[in-house]
Amino acid sequence: MVPHATSVIRFAKPGSKSASAWLLQLLERKPRKLAAVALANKMARIIWASGHVAASKAVHMTAFESRPDPASTT
Known part of the structure; x- marks a missing residue:
């Protein structure tokens, strides 16, 4: 991840669309x-969070789909 971040920093200049204000202030x-x-580190946390939220939604949807339908009680 650090080589990718280094590449982003190489092109980070004030006024460019690719550079965030956070990154410019940090530099x-x-x-x-x-x-x-x-x-x-920030990129890794974003990637982890997006995967964690997607996995959490998948688990929730799986649990929701496996419940019996209360309207179809026999």
């Missing part, structure tokens, strides 16, 4: 390599 305060690790 003003911290060295580039430290900012790359921080960006990689």
Whole structure:
């Protein structure tokens, strides 16, 4: 993830659409390599959260689908 973050930082310039305000402010305060690790950490947390939410929804939907329909009691 750090090489990908380094690549993002290489093209991060004020006024560019690809650079977030968070990243630009971080680059003003911290060295580039430290900012790359921080960006990689942020990217990993976003990826984990999106996968975790998708898995949680899948488990919820599976549990919902396996319930018997109360309208069709025999």
